């Protein structure tokens with residue numbers, strides 16, 4: 338499995354938007370119909386695709402690898418109204434990546450009768466570089482503490498050095514992330530709180546982009562510096578981006594003429 342995988346999901350267009358759209362999809366490539374630009378991704382879905390297809394194309398594997406002890410992260414990235422929440426949260430009719438992943442996680446765990454699992458879940462937002470707990474709204478401005486998890490085989494605690502009966506305990510994390518609309522960062526001419534919000538979103542997305550670029554260039558394995566500390570987002574996600582972790586970026590896009598910026 339490739340460590341970083343980028344899939345594109347275009348939001349369905351209205352018939353009028355479809356008629357004027359300058360973009361064409363062919364295989365895993367999106368290009369302008371005048372051939373001036375062409376972009377290739379690991380996977381480009383059609384606008385009539387279902388979230389379960391997107392889940393099956395890579396996220397399902399990531400969930401399986403998390404159960405085996407490897408960290409994984411799935412992001413939805415894209416401008417406002419491009420379908421990030423539709424993709425990640427979904428609806429009763431079409432469940433999103435988050436409920437599909439949780440369901441898959443529990444199914445995988447149920448199949449592994451020979452192992453014990455402890456699941457912990459948190460649900461948080463990063464707003465203006467402050468971390469707020471969405472399950473306990475009174476817990477605002479959470480601090481990040483870096484800790485070394487020390488885990489031991491249960492065999493050792495009973496004085497038996499054999500690792501045959503029980504595997505060592507493994508700790509892994511699955512992050513499912515709905516990123517803020519990326520365009521708010523730039524074009525809005527916003528003031529006050531909106532300007533502050535926009536600049537923080539910009540900072541986080543820039544930091545995430547730099548970290549992912551460095552990782553995909555192999556900086557970490559070559560001993561180079563990966564600037565995880567540049568934003569709260571990258572600090573929190575550090576264990577699930579670097580090392581042996583697997584990452585999928587689902588880019589939600591709108592192929593409408595009005596969103597063509599040159």
Ligand SMILES: Nc1ncnc2c1ncn2[C@@H]1O[C@H](COP(=O)(O)OP(=O)(O)OP(=O)(O)O)[C@@H](O)[C@H]1O
Pocket residue numbers: 347348349415416417418419420421422423424517518589
């Ligand atoms: N693939 C899709 N099929 C049908 N409707 C969709 C699809 N993607 C998005 N929509 C609809 O488009 C609208 C905007 O989608 P959504 O709220 O998910 O965007 P968003 O990227 O999360 O926006 P924001 O950044 O503002 O939170 C919603 O009404 C949603 O139901």
